[in-house]
Amino acid sequence: MADALSALASVYDAGPVGVTRATPGVTLQERPARNLVQLSGWPENFDTICDRIAALLGIRVPVDCLTVTTHDDLSIFRVGPMRLWFVSDTNSTRLSEFLGTLEAKDGVVTEINHSRTVLRIRGPEARTVLNRGLPIDLENGAFPEHVFVQSVIHHIPVLVHRLASPDDTVFDVYVPREYARSFWEWLINAAEPLGGQVLEVC
Amino acid sequence: MLRIACPYCGERDYIEFLYAGDAAREMPALSDTDIDRWTDFVFFRDDPKGEHAEYWQHQHGCRQWLKVIRDTVTHRVISVTPAIEAGLQADEDKVEVA
Numbered sequence: 001m002a003d004a005l006s007a008l009a010s011v012y013d014a015g016p017v018g019v020t021r022a023t024p025g026v027t028l029q030e031r032p033a034r035n036l037v038q039l040s041g042w043p044e045n046f047d048t049i050c051d052r053i054a055a056l057l058g059i060r061v062p063v064d065c066l067t068v069t070t071h072d073d074l075s076i077f078r079v080g081p082m083r084l085w086f087v088s089d090t091n092s093t094r095l096s097e098f099l100g101t102l103e104a105k106d107g108v109v110t111e112i113n114h115s116r117t118v119l120r121i122r123g124p125e126a127r128t129v130l131n132r133g134l135p136i137d138l139e140n141g142a143f144p145e146h147v148f149v150q151s152v153i154h155h156i157p158v159l160v161h162r163l164a165s166p167d168d169t170v171f172d173v174y175v176p177r178e179y180a181r182s183f184w185e186w187l188i189n190a191a192e193p194l195g196g197q198v199l200e201v202c
Numbered sequence: 203m204l205r206i207a208c209p210y211c212g213e214r215d216y217i218e219f220l221y222a223g224d225a226a227r228e229m230p231a232l233s234d235t236d237i238d239r240w241t242d243f244v245f246f247r248d249d250p251k252g253e254h255a256e257y258w259q260h261q262h263g264c265r266q267w268l269k270v271i272r273d274t275v276t277h278r279v280i281s282v283t284p285a286i287e288a289g290l291q292a293d294e295d296k297v298e299v300a
């Protein structure tokens with residue numbers, strides 16, 4: 001199968017960004033190899049579908065549009081009251097099996113992994129960098145681990161997910177592919193005064 | 203600064219939302235042929251001072267349509283209801299009147 005080309009391929013430059021610090025204030029890294037599938041349900045039977053997900057995938061569907069539930073490397077984001085994102089690093093056989101059981105009356109399944117560019121933003125200044133454009137409180141109490149928001153940065157719709165990490169602050173930011181270049185430019189500008197490091201694509 | 207408490211996502215900045223018009227007006231029945239009622243519905247809006255019902259879409263969040271009661275003087279948001287619930291409630295109210 002042909003490999004997907006990164007939207008940032010022509011501008012992505014691993015190396016230091018802006019001011020030099022002993023350790024970078026923030027590291028930036030593209031994460032291309034994600035599987036992302038959206039399921040949009042119907043009001044009549046969405047609860048039943050959620051029960052089936054719990055039974056077949058072993059993951060409880062989040063009750064709100066804020067918490068991410070995860071089992072192994074498969075996570076569920078409830079991006080709308082009746083809209084779910086399934087995200088995993090690898091091809092999940094359990095997920096494909098489950099999606100295979102769905103009929104039109106159960107919901108609409110759309111593969112959207114090529115529609116998003118995923119960036120990992122990590123480090124002591126990660127919050128400061130994001131908050132240069134993101135109107136969301138990212139402090140621990142308001143935005144703990146396993147929480148996500150959909151909001152807007154630099155007029156670009158983004159989904160920001162805080163991952164669990166015992167010793168630093170880590171966010172994955174999902175950006176629509178068509179705005180990835182523009183977002184990247186914004187991100188580099190925001191990171192420059194704080195001292196950043198662009199890591200090799202993982 | 204206008205802040206809107208989305209019933210699904212929580213309180214958010216207005217830049218995440220799309221203003222989508224007056225929620226107080228009522229569409230005439232499709233069988234209604236009265237030109238004045240249609241003209242009024244399509245072209246004319248009240249400009250109230252104080253509470254105003256309006257539709258907003260949480261465009262960059264959960265993408266749901268919301269019915270917001272906002273004070274046009276202070277910008278205070280008085281209530282936010284999912285539009286789908288507000289619509290069902292309005293339908294029920296209509297049945298009761300009939």
Ligand SMILES: [Zn+2]
Pocket residue numbers: 208209210211212260263264265266
């Ligand atoms: Zn919302």
